[in-house]
Amino acid sequence: MTFEKPSYIPEFIGLLDAETATEQLTEGLLTGVEKPRSLALDELVQPLPHEERFRARPVRALLDRVMHLCRNEKPTAADEWLAPRLHATLRLTRAEAADPELWSCLALLVAPDYVVWRHGRSGKVDAVRFQGPHYKQAFARLWWAAEMFRDGDDYRPAARICRNQDMLNTALRLDVVDHRPVAQAVAVLLERGVVTTGREVNALCTVVNAAAMTLAYDVIAPDIERDQVAVADWIRYEAVLPGDLVLPTGPAESRAPQESVDTLTELFADLFKDAPVRDREQVDEPEEVTSR
């Protein structure tokens, strides 16, 4: 199923309330038969301040680009490229990014065709890709993945997380990754290939989450305070992205303390060694059988 680019795209991104958004998410729209009624909808958008950073065009250009770059690949491949660039283009405070109405506006008015292209492979888009929690909505999940897994100005850990759909879908839901060294340690384990498959990723996330009930990661692996000025400056400046092959640079915040990341990487690797991973045990068992 495909969708044409909307004939009308608003100049600025605004807020589209939940009730109006829900009304749009008809069977026809989700199966790609109908298009959103952009012009009628635009009247109902609650405007944000007309700041440059809320302009729709740069985001739209980014989405056109990624659909072109990934035209011969699975659409899931787009996430790794898009997440850091969306974050660097649409510069928001966390409070702004927490508003589902902003993401609904983006999905229904600026790029419904992208949502269908990326999430409509089965013939029908799940409504939560248009309007849903931050770990499911088509754009919120990418923006938040970049926000939670970037290391200061370095987007590489975030891109790494987005390369693995299991990790992206699981880790973003966990409260423990709100502590930056936890997020970075998980990204390191992914990079080192300690976890790869969906089952391994799920097992790792489960033990990391469970251990947080008894271990205070904030105390054994402290983070430093957020740098308010660096983030505020970053938001104020207009985004200029490098070429397609180079990752943009994030806000000039300090990186997570290396010692804390190391401590947690080691701890998580240990926890994972003892974690039950479905099918992992079976790999060892045949050896025992032959030795008997």
Place this chain on the structure above:
Amino acid sequence: MARVIRPYPTLKGTVALRVQAASVKGPDGDWEHLDVAASADRTTALGSADTLGWTTARLRVSVTVPAKATAAGEPWSDVNVLAILTEGATNLRATVLLRPTDDGTEWIGDLDVLRADVFHRANLTVQMVGTVGGVPGRVLAEPTEDWVIDVRAARPEHGQTFTVRETAFSRSSLWLRNMPDLPWSINAAGSRPEVRLNTDMERLTELLDAQGDGPAGIVGSLLLAQLGEAMWTATFHAALGDLESDEEDGSPLFPADWRGEALRDMLRTVLPDLTPGEALREVHRRRTGDHGWGELQSRIQAAAQERAGLAKAVREAVRALEKLEREESE
């Protein structure tokens, strides 16, 4: 709060948490101290600040712990008390280590949080942490009740806040356009609880804004309480219909946003004998199961009335009406 089984000795007794003082920093760098003496219902409302565009809030957190926490001869050492502010919507996690006062039973510290990091309501909790059996960073105790930091509300009314937006229904969203005679419409599915008032209905907004003991004030406060009841009933159903479940055991989870807070609060009235987690499982079971859901409706209604302050509104309306009648007969 879910009860956690910990495979090591933990501290028994009450850990109590409160916000002793709060101040906000304006864009010019000046601090404004807020009056938090009236922190009813374990909520600190930062929306009462006069400073426009404040950027940072500082919360003076005070925690009392049992004397055993720092007594000699206990199985733990290196005790620390950590204050933790979180919000699901912004994935916020701000922490600060507290300092013990002389006898070690009270711990105090200042937790700073950026306005840009909070969407609406953040949850403040603490963890007492120590080394047990050679393992550092063990969680030894948590408070029985957390605290809420609301960056929008001006008054600390736990859970009673919803936004009222004025709209002409004749020029509103597609559905409302077909219902131009509705006085209001409730939205319990959005990012914040919201009531839309139909400005096509003459004097309605005026009535709701009216205060005092006059006829308009009486009608207005009754309408407002009725709105609240409808809002919280709708919220309860909307939240319950949309629960996420735990990936491990499939048990339902409280939503991370304002709906979760409303559910927790109302479940205390709906099923007062159960813990929040048990109560959520029970109502979820009844809603999705064969029976027991209908029987729960009157309790849900009661919880919504309580949260909306309907009884108080009716009492006050009756009193005001009697006063009016007395004045007329004199």
